[in-house]
Amino acid sequence: MKRFGRILAAGAVAAGTVAAASGAVAAPYQHVLLISIDGLHALDFANYVAAHPASTLAALQRTGIFYPNALTSAPSDSFPGLVAQVTGGTPKSTGVFYDDSYDRTYFAPGSGCKGDPGTEVSFAENVDVDSTRLDGGGKPGDARSQIDAAKLPQALVDGKCVTIYPHDFVRVNNIFEIVKQHGGRTAWSDKHPAYEWLNGPSGSGLDDFYALEQDSLIPGTKVKTTGSFKAQRDFDEARVKVLLNEIKGLDSTGAHAAPVPALFGMNFQAVSVGQKLPKSGPGDEPNLAGGYADAGGTPNSGLAAQLAYVDGALGEIVGALKDNHLADATLVILASKHGQSPIDPATFQALDDDPYTKTPGYGFHIADDASLIWLKPQDRAAKLAAAQDYLKSQIKAFGIGQIQTPGALALAYQDPAKDSRTPDFIVTVNPGVVYTSGSKIAEHGGANWNDRNVALLVSSPALAGRTVPALVQTTQVAPTILRALGYDPQELQAVKQEGTQDLPALPF
Incomplete structure (x- = not known):
């Protein structure tokens, strides 16, 4: 394990040492707080900070390293997007392509x-x-x-x-498992109970996992939480309270005393819903509009309210760290599972994905603003050529930008003829195409810039604010977190398999 380039100022250095796999080393931080603001583009972050210099996001950037050219996973779905951050791997090693x-x-x-x-x-x-x-x-x-x-x-x-439980599905271990194996407490909160996959293949990576169901119905209605700007903020706020409990030395419910986790965090859904929901829903102020006003990323009123909420919630969290004397010992990482496409409303094109079911040899597909297609295993050999010809014939009708064939997928991931998970085809779309039969005005899952270019900030009171324009991947979050806690990133199986590096320019 390489030695740290230099130890941070005393305010950020943990008082003790932590046992890593290759020996005891000084740990720059006692705690890492990972927060995923789902949907938040690097552009959204930059725009918000420029327009709100007194905001929490702006304050975090002043003592943080901002990576404006960070890319999330491809495909850019929530599942592989978070898997990347906690394993250091792409679907090539994790086997996770979509939820x-x-x-x-x-x-x-x-x-x-x-x-x-x-x-x-x-x-x-x-x-x-x-x-x-x-x-x-x-x-x-x-x-x-x-x-x-x-x-x-x-x-x-x-x-x-x-x-097969969700935690059985991911093929490699994750940062929660590593931290827990070294004696650190771990906690996370997310949008579905199925996110118990964060326990990892061991099934025991999380000491405290708190999930609410994002697709639940708003009380007294038949509308999902995702159908209201306010309901989505309330959903996130219920889980912010979980984080505040943990910072105060309680468990997620607030009912029992518990050590502050060495590694903990949550995701926010408010921004993602603000980007996708076109207009006001139950409980909202009338006449709110979601999405963006222009190609420059100017948020409409509904999205603006979601961004302001998240900034305020981050203020609560940062304030709690300070109140509980944890700010100097905690590294805060803001990331995003995915972006959202399109930003430019003029390019939006809604299409029906049902014709994908007519692909010869069809087994299953998932389509948001890309399409992943699997053929039935027993029909694959006989139908593969016909399936490819069919997709080629539908390029214009499907808004296809590129068809990734089995040969290309074997190079990027695994050979679909040998691997049980890799799709037979991945279809990427022209910018602005969204497969929807409803009213949503944006989606994620694809490989366009709006899908993949996400906000990424690493912040601590001991860091001098700067922007690092290098192209980075959110897979680099995982080894960076272990390094910050004094552990060897090579303990992560995906890091070893894919050669994932730490984020650059950090002084540890």
Whole structure:
């Protein structure tokens, strides 16, 4: 393990030492707080700071390293987007392409592993006991009570049919597991109980996981939380309170004393909904408009309210760190699972993705502003050429920018002829194309710049603010976090497999 370039000023240095795999080394920080502001582009961050110099985001930037050319995962879905930040890996090593994907060796829920293998694998609201309820039909803080095992896929393992929980799905370990193995406490809060996948393959990476269901219904309505700017802010605020509890030395519920986690955090959904929701919903002020006014990223009123809320919530969190004498010992990392496309409203084009189901040999597809397509394993060899010809014939109708064929995917990820997860085709779209049958005005999941260029800031009172224009990846967040806590990034399997580097320009 390389030695730190220099130890930070006394205010940021942990008092003790932490045992890493290769020996005891001084840890620059006692705590890392990771926050994903889903949907937040680097452009959004820069615009907000310029327009609000007294904001929390501006204050964090003044003592932080800002990376304006940070790219999230490709595909840019929430699942691989966060997997990247906590494992240091792309789908090449993690096997995670989307929250709704396909595995050629798995069997459908409740099948008893009978019939032909190959099934959809969705780890989102669909696996809740009751996705219409905010608590997912269980007890927040106890993900197993919120997840219905009968809705999970199955697989044959050593000849036995087993249920695949979300944490079984990711192929490599993560930062929570590493920190916990070294004796540190870990915690996280997210938008679905299915995010218990953050426990990692060990199944035990998180000491405290608190999830609410984002797709639950707003009380007294038949509208989901995502259908209201205010409801989404309330959803995030309920989880901000979780973070504040943990900073105060309590567990996520606030009911019991607990050590402040060495590694903890949450995601915000308010900005993402502000980008996608076109107009006011239940509980909102009338006549709010979501999305952007122009190609320069000027937010409309609905999105502006979401950005202001997140900045205020970050102010609460930073204030709590200071009040509890944790600010100097805590490295704050702001990132994003994904961006959102398009920013320029003039380019928006809504298309129906249903024609993808007509692809010869079709097994499954997922489409937001890209399309991932899997053929049935038993039909793949015979139908592959016909499927490719069909997609080529639909380039204009589907708004296709590029068709990534099996050969190209084998180079970027794994060979779909040998790997159970890699799609047979990934279709990227022309900027502005969104596959939707509803009213949303933006989406993510694709590979365009608006999908992938996200905000990334590493902040601490001991850091001198600067901008680093180098092209970086959000996979670099994971090894940086371990380095900040005094652990060896090579303990991460994806870091070793893919050669992922720390973020540049940091003094540790």
